[in-house]
Amino acid sequence: xxxxxxxxxxxxxxxxxxxxxxxxxxxxxxxxxxxxxxxxxxxxxxxxxxxxxxxxxxxxxxxxxxxxxxxxxxxxxxxxxxxxxxxxxxxxxxxxxxxxxxxxxxxxxxxxxxxxxxxxxxxxxxxxxxxxxxxxxxxxxxxxxxxxxxxxxxxxxxxxxxxxxxxxxxxxxxxxxxxxxxxxxxxxxxxxxxxxxxxxxxxxxxxxxxxxxxxxxxxxxxxxxxxxxxxxxxxxxxxxxxxxxxxxxxxxxxxxxxxxxxxxxxxxxxxxxxxxxxxxxxxxxxxxxx
Ligand SMILES: C[S@@+](CC[C@H](N)C(=O)[O-])C[C@H]1O[C@@H](n2cnc3c(N)ncnc32)[C@H](O)[C@@H]1O
Numbered sequence: 001x002x003x004x005x006x007x008x009x010x011x012x013x014x015x016x017x018x019x020x021x022x023x024x025x026x027x028x029x030x031x032x033x034x035x036x037x038x039x040x041x042x043x044x045x046x047x048x049x050x051x052x053x054x055x056x057x058x059x060x061x062x063x064x065x066x067x068x069x070x071x072x073x074x075x076x077x078x079x080x081x082x083x084x085x086x087x088x089x090x091x092x093x094x095x096x097x098x099x100x101x102x103x104x105x106x107x108x109x110x111x112x113x114x115x116x117x118x119x120x121x122x123x124x125x126x127x128x129x130x131x132x133x134x135x136x137x138x139x140x141x142x143x144x145x146x147x148x149x150x151x152x153x154x155x156x157x158x159x160x161x162x163x164x165x166x167x168x169x170x171x172x173x174x175x176x177x178x179x180x181x182x183x184x185x186x187x188x189x190x191x192x193x194x195x196x197x198x199x200x201x202x203x204x205x206x207x208x209x210x211x212x213x214x215x216x217x218x219x220x221x222x223x224x225x226x227x228x229x230x231x232x233x234x235x236x237x238x239x240x241x242x243x244x245x246x247x248x249x250x251x252x253x254x255x256x257x258x259x260x261x262x263x264x265x266x267x268x269x270x271x272x273x274x275x276x277x278x279x280x281x282x283x284x285x286x287x288x289x290x
Pocket of ligand 1: 100
């Protein structure tokens, strides 16, 4: 199957399941995503309900789904809180979400009432999201949501944003969450180059990426060997050390204001349990233009 013919992202569903499982359970004063569960199909809610109840199912396949959602719930809490805080603090009239998946911010953050949101995603993932939204019909809290289908591997991001009405002369908050690992280094550079060309002074890039970690790589390999359909179709293609990421961003006119591991963020919010590998290798950076 070619890149453009591929199916909707399974990892986008997993992250949404993680947010649904964490809603009302972790860091309840800082984290909440009541919209996430509404975007899930009945069979996708099963593992979420089991995680929320703390009742692991029988059978290894169901148990793997349960463990993936349980682990994901811990990772998405600090990631969501850090990103929500950064977006709220820097809100401008334009927010572009790259690789939006089942992101709920345009239906959740009331601070976006004066902001137009562009949801950029692979066409297959975006079709799937729009079908889910049509069923769930959550209320939009942003000023507008503009769906912009783009395959970062083949399409011209700038042309797509132009066609969708994004204004490169006005400041933009760019959000790139949970996508960089799935892109090659060249695709990361090409995307940065396209967004830098549309970045007015006063813009911000909020970036979640993955640093190299032997333990995280081994864990992912193990879940692939055990036959996880979620990670099998969406391999990691690029991992970045923070210093390398900072110099890459500098090449495109962004200086890093903060760059924290999810573990550091998590301990400020709740007491993370169990293995901390994904928390330690995941990072959220906030970079300013100019
Ligand atoms: C793990 S999901 C993250 C979704 C969302 N940002 C979140 O954190 O909930 C990865 C997203 O990256 C998108 N993606 C991966 N490769 C892509 C590509 N080549 N072009 C466009 N989108 C891509 C997928 O469609 C999916 O929505």
